[in-house]
Structure formats: C-alpha cells, structure tokens
Amino acid sequence: MYDIYSVREDFPVLKEVAYLDNAATTQTPVQVVLAMEEYFFKYAGNHGRGAHRLARQTTNHYEDARENVASFLNIDYKKTIFTKNATESINMVAHGLDWNAGDHIITTLIEHHSNLLPWMRLREQGVEVTIITPDEYGTINPNDIENAMTDRTRLVTVDHVSNVFGSIQDVARIVKIAHKGGAQVLIDGAQSAGHMPLDVGALGCDFFATAGHKGLLGPQGTGVLYVKEPDMLSPLFVGGGMVHEVTVMGFEIEPSPTRFEAGTPNIPGVIGLGRAVEYVRELGTVDIGRHETALAKDAARRLAEIDAVEVYGPEERAGVVPFNVIGLNAHDVAMILDETKKICVRSGHHCAMPGIRFLGVEGTVRASFGLYNTREEVDLLVDSVSQVTSLVA
Ligand SMILES: Cc1ncc(COP(=O)(O)O)c(C=O)c1O
Structure with missing residues (x-):
C-alpha cells in the first residue's frame, strides 16, 4: 500500500478541505500540472500539423500520452481516441453507428444521463430502447439482459460502476451475453477507470468510454474512447487534421485514431492525462x-x-x-x-x-x-x- 500521507502532498487543496466528491471529478496531482506547465512554457505548438520543432515535440508528447493511456487500459493505441469527456465518447458511438428503424438497444435504469439520453434520442429514428431495472441495491442481473435480447439487438450498454449506487456490474458476463446474441457492447467506465484493476482488452467490449478527469486523475476537459473496430464508426466531426485528401468533389479520411480527432484537440489536457495515468499506475x-x-x-x-x-x-x-x-x-x-x-x-x-x-x-x-x-x-x-x-x- 502506498503512503497515503505523502500522496496527499501532491494535492495541495487537500490541506484545505475534506474532498469527498471524487465521482464528480478528482483533484489533479502537482506532477500533472507541471507536465501541462512544461507544455505551455517549453514547447507549445499544434498537434500533427507542422514541421517545426515545437509542433514535432508537441506531437510526440501527445502521442506518448496516447501510448500511456492505451497500455494502461491494455488496448491498441490506434484505437485509443481522445475526447473532451465521457459524454462525448458515448455520443461519438451513438452518432457514429449506422442505425436503422427497428434496431434494438439495451441499457439500464441506473445509467448516468450521458449513457441514457444519446440512446433515448435514437428513438426518434425508430430505434427501440429497452431499459433494464436493477435490484434495490443498484445491481443489474445479467440474466435480465439476456432475456431482453432479440435478434434485432445491436447494442448493449451499461455503466461499469454506478455513480448513483456505487454498485459494480458484472461487465465480463454482460459482454459474453451480448456477443452471444450478436450485439456489440459499450461499457461506460467513467466511474471505474483508475479506481480498480481494469483490462479493457481482456474484457473484449466493442466500445469503452471514460472520463480523463475522474479516477485517471487527468485534467477536466479530457476523456477517452476505445473502439474495437474503428472503421465501422463514422467520425462525429469532420474537418482539419483528420483527412489526407480533399478535393472539391470530396475527401478521404485518415485511419484511426486521427479519423476521430478533427480540429485542434485539448493538447495540454491530453499531455496532463498521459502523466496522470503514469501516476495512477505507479500507485x-x-x-x-x-x-x-x-x-x-x-x-x-x-x-x-x-x-x-x-x-x-x-x-x-x-x-x-x-x-x-x-x-x-x-x-x-x-x-x-x-x-x-x-x-x-x-x-x-x-x-x-x-x-x-x-x-x-x-x-x-x-x-x-x-x-x-x-x-x-x-x-x-x-x-x-x-x-x-x-x-x-
Ligand atoms: C457513470 C458516468 N457516466 C458518464 C459520466 C459523464 O462523465 P463526463 O462528465 O466526463 O462527461 C459520469 C459523470 O459523473 C458518470 O458518473
């Protein structure tokens, strides 16, 4: 076990308050703030867009952060996408899959609005959404998901840890059930990543969404999305930085992860997140x-x-x-x-x-x-x- 009192030295605000709101967002360690400060004071440039030294250095640090996050979650770094929060990660899946009227999604009653509203909105396109009820302690019985599966079920999505109950769902079993029925699975790991041992690769889910600013101890404005088969997902945003060919007739999109990261990303935030994940891994x-x-x-x-x-x-x-x-x-x-x-x-x-x-x-x-x-x-x-x-x- 790490030395809790020396760890607390890394979070100056803890001298002032008893901070017990970590499910909303966590405090950021000094090491992470220093990594971001270094970006601003020593090499700030844009990512992936320049031949000069600052742009190259920025790109290297940004991609190192991606390596850190990918290896921490045990996922392929090319399938590790940076977003601004868990909400954006989930919306990227909801908007990026190609839905047809009659498709079926299974989710649960205890989801955060961020893993409920994107699916409820798909009802407007004729997608059917089944919402599974938990037991009185906020635990989902995977058998209820199995019983709700139909041959039209395309996606099962659950939060790994409930921010309402603190319950931990049996996501390994839920992934197996969904895959057996031919559906994909999105795990909302906003409350699990960094808080417990987690091997997303071994879990085998199709999508894993999480925040960077909670258990991973990164700064606010960071999130992560893992996509097992990136070519099946259309990017939510198109624009600069994610294409390799544009003519007046059309454009060709880069492969993942570039494909999903249009526009200038939250570079200092991502660099901070990369350092934060190292910090969590060390403890x-x-x-x-x-x-x-x-x-x-x-x-x-x-x-x-x-x-x-x-x-x-x-x-x-x-x-x-x-x-x-x-x-x-x-x-x-x-x-x-x-x-x-x-x-x-x-x-x-x-x-x-x-x-x-x-x-x-x-x-x-x-x-x-x-x-x-x-x-x-x-x-x-x-x-x-x-x-x-x-x-x-
Ligand atoms: C289970 C769960 N999912 C999603 C979110 C949304 O996270 P973010 O604020 O990073 O979008 C939260 C935030 O509390 C959450 O607890």
Whole structure:
C-alpha cells in the first residue's frame, strides 16, 4: 500500500478541505500540472500539423500520452481516441453507428444521463430502447439482459460502476451475453477507470468510454474512447487534421485514431492525462481499489448505524456512498457539511434522474472516495452527519 500521507502532498487543496466528491471529478496531482506547465512554457505548438520543432515535440508528447493511456487500459493505441469527456465518447458511438428503424438497444435504469439520453434520442429514428431495472441495491442481473435480447439487438450498454449506487456490474458476463446474441457492447467506465484493476482488452467490449478527469486523475476537459473496430464508426466531426485528401468533389479520411480527432484537440489536457495515468499506475490500481473500497464500506456501515440516516447501494461497493438524512433535503445536508466542516460532497440527482427516482427519493447526498482520502476523513464525515441529524431529532 502506498503512503497515503505523502500522496496527499501532491494535492495541495487537500490541506484545505475534506474532498469527498471524487465521482464528480478528482483533484489533479502537482506532477500533472507541471507536465501541462512544461507544455505551455517549453514547447507549445499544434498537434500533427507542422514541421517545426515545437509542433514535432508537441506531437510526440501527445502521442506518448496516447501510448500511456492505451497500455494502461491494455488496448491498441490506434484505437485509443481522445475526447473532451465521457459524454462525448458515448455520443461519438451513438452518432457514429449506422442505425436503422427497428434496431434494438439495451441499457439500464441506473445509467448516468450521458449513457441514457444519446440512446433515448435514437428513438426518434425508430430505434427501440429497452431499459433494464436493477435490484434495490443498484445491481443489474445479467440474466435480465439476456432475456431482453432479440435478434434485432445491436447494442448493449451499461455503466461499469454506478455513480448513483456505487454498485459494480458484472461487465465480463454482460459482454459474453451480448456477443452471444450478436450485439456489440459499450461499457461506460467513467466511474471505474483508475479506481480498480481494469483490462479493457481482456474484457473484449466493442466500445469503452471514460472520463480523463475522474479516477485517471487527468485534467477536466479530457476523456477517452476505445473502439474495437474503428472503421465501422463514422467520425462525429469532420474537418482539419483528420483527412489526407480533399478535393472539391470530396475527401478521404485518415485511419484511426486521427479519423476521430478533427480540429485542434485539448493538447495540454491530453499531455496532463498521459502523466496522470503514469501516476495512477505507479500507485497501482489494486491498492487504490482496495483503499477506496475500504473507506467507502466503513463510511457506509457507520453512517447506516446513525438513526435518521439511510444509506443506499450494495455492501460490496466501489468508493461511492449515497445516503440521506431523513427529514432533510440532500442539498441542505451538503451545504451544512461544507459550511461547518469544509466537507465537499455532492447532492441531488447526480445526473441520473431515473435511477434516483427508482430509489423513491428526490436526491441523495453522495460521498465518493479517491485514492488520497483518509480514515480521518471518514471519521469526520460520520461525526458531522451524526451532528446534522440532531437538527431533525
Ligand atoms: C457513470 C458516468 N457516466 C458518464 C459520466 C459523464 O462523465 P463526463 O462528465 O466526463 O462527461 C459520469 C459523470 O459523473 C458518470 O458518473
């Protein structure tokens, strides 16, 4: 296990607050900020578009970042595409596949809006969308997916870890079921990548979408999409940087990954993400996962022991702990925790309204743990929530 207290030195803001909103976005280590600073001060140029030294250096660093991310996820680097967030990655799949009326998609009730709305919009094109209901703890039974498969099912898409419940889906089994039925699979790994050991190559999914700014510790404005068969996906954007021939009659698109990255990308962000992935790899996802899960389980157990507190999600959870203080609005609880103890938690529907309604509540308070959180912060959270409950006693 890494030394948590020396790790915390890399995240200066942690001296100021108890940051427990890692499912929304994580803090960025100093090493990542320095890598981005180096780009700005030492070699800033555009990517893939110039013969001069700064452009060449920029291109090399950008492509090194791609190598890092690809090897971290165990995927082919030519199939590793940089995007601005997980939402863009998912939309690229929704818009890039060629849909016909009558095609069928299976997704679930607990998805983040970013992995729900792109599919719901396809209904306008006559695509049928089946939404699978989880159990009360937010776990999807893969058999329900199997039973929903038809000979028209083209895509199955689920989040790996739920940002609402903290539940971990059996994605390996879901991939097998979908492939057996002839459908492709998109895994939304926004809450899993960097938080647990993950081998996307071995998983065998057709698409893997994730954010760069969550468990991977990259800067905001970065995301990743893996596409197993890039030629089957039309690029969402066309324009500069992704073509090798243009005449007034038409154009010829470059192969992947260039094919999907039209326009000047978020170069400093991607370079930061490449460094961030190195950082996560050095600490090790086995230890990170173990640490975050231990904190979350401890917090969930102790919060549930407090009268007037209801905790949601399964016992075996990732680092996400949703709860409510009965009789208080989730936003009020979050405000009080911040105002009185500088504890940063998220509150509300977490961009997953159907999942929240399934819980029968308007919203939840969500504490989500990162690799740099400590047992002392769990103590602080539990004690503070306990004090908040006295307001409704
Ligand atoms: C499960 C899940 N999918 C997708 C997203 C969207 O990620 P981004 O904000 O990077 O687009 C989130 C963000 O919280 C998420 O939790």
